[in-house]
Amino acid sequence: MTEQAKLNITVTELGELLQAGSSSISVIDVRDPEEFEAGHIKGARNVPLTELAPLFDHPESTEALVMVCESGLRSIQAANFAKIAGLANVQSLEGGMLAWREIN
Secondary structure, eight states, X not given: OOHHHHTEEOHHHHHHHHHTTOTTEEEEEOSOHHHXXXXXOTTOEEOOGGGOGGGGGOTTOOOEEEEEOSSSHXXXXXXXXXXXXXXXXXXXXXXXXXXXXXXX
């Protein structure tokens, strides 16, 4: 299994976590504000990819982060950056908002 594959969470897995009301997970939408405003996952926080660095200031955080973008490309970059910064519990939504919209 590649490192990239280990970083992915499926739409179904994320949906189940959110539906269960998991308070230990934060959805970070790394798209531009205009994309975010056009539609996003309920409860997601918009932090564009170019503004993510401050999130990585506390690598000891145990909070699970799920990075989301439109197709999954920017979010996998964000998840990889977070891993390099020392955050252990971070994933990318496989297929991004395109996949999310298909089942939600």
